[in-house]
Amino acid sequence: MKSLKRTLLSSILSIIAVLSLAMPDAYASKSISIPAKELAASSTFQIDFIDVGQGDAALVECDGHYMLVDGGGSKKSDLIYTYLKNRKITYLDYIVATHPDADHIGGLSAALNYAAVGTALSPVTTHTTKTFQSFLKYLQKQNKQITVPAAGDTFMLGSASVYVLGPVSASEESNNNSIVLRIVYGETSFLLTGDAEFDEEREIIDSKADLHSTLIKIAHHGSKYSTSYYWLREVAPEYAIISVGADNQYGHPTDDVLSRLRDADVKTFRTDINGDIICKSDGKTITVTPSKNAGTDTPLANNNTNKNASVQKSTETTPTAQTASYTYILNSNTHKFHYASCKSVKQMKDSNKITSNDSRDTIIAQGYSPCKNCNP
Ligand SMILES: [Zn+2]
Ligand SMILES: [Zn+2]
16 A cells, blocks of 8 residues: 555656656755764653644754744743743753744744743844744843854754755745754754745755655645645655644645645644644654644544544545636746636736636646735
8 A cells, every 4th residue: 555655656746747847856865963873872852843723833852952943823922931931941052933924933032031042043134023023122132133044054953963954045935935944863854844835845955955854844834835745755754743723714734735745655743633742763763742632543634544533624535626626827928827816817918828727736737836816
């Protein structure tokens, strides 16, 4: 069954590859700084994916050093504060705002209110939102300034190596400007992706950075505009974590992403179902411990034996079948596609207009990208 899925995935990939011409190279070689056998016996590594509802927060610990990557929305400030306090974490070596969206940085002020910080990383130093102003204010209280990391930068957290993979180039779109980090501990590796979407994924793949990771934090809460088949093939994860709120208004995680994960045979955990998710590594293997619903097999929508069926949507009808009834308007000049009702369609030259009843996936495979306004 597993090999069948793999075969299916690779045939899908070869079709896409032929269509898009630009084939990413095969995996780069693993860059592991400290082999598992050379890690000290006392060495420890753990990532807690904290259930902050719709948002992201991951606390990374290695050998008593800490890095907080995002802190959920400001409504979760108490939760973040208490989380650090309960573990008596009064010093964070690094605090990372992957990007300034409120569901990622809202709770960081509360973290800074409890813990002193060594280095604060963010892709931007200024942003107009109140949430970002508050983050800056709490940094200033500690006489700290933001460091903007560049793709290619590396740093150590205890005996773990942290590689900055993105953003490769600055994007005006907040999500595609997300700081993407790959953490290597012994022979295990972890990819933290913020809300990076296809554009940033593509840039990172093109940068030829080593993406191979045992565990991936799925980007943008399982949005269908992230986590492409290409990306999954390059990362080749065993485990995926989706940080997402129950019944959120965005429909995250999407069936599209859940089925891509199923095709790639990735064991998937979700904070909306599993609560806080604790991932430990001994340098050789990763143990994932969800705080609830641990007995549930991978909580994917495709799992027919899933006891959490009430919170799942059936994927018996494929996403393609669900979206096939839409009429899309393709712009042969910009290579964007839109719903027929989108404002931009009215401004489009007739000579550039192509009407299509193909599925969304087919249109994307033809090299078109979804309009950012109508979000087809
Ligand atoms: Zn975002
Ligand atoms: Zn987000």
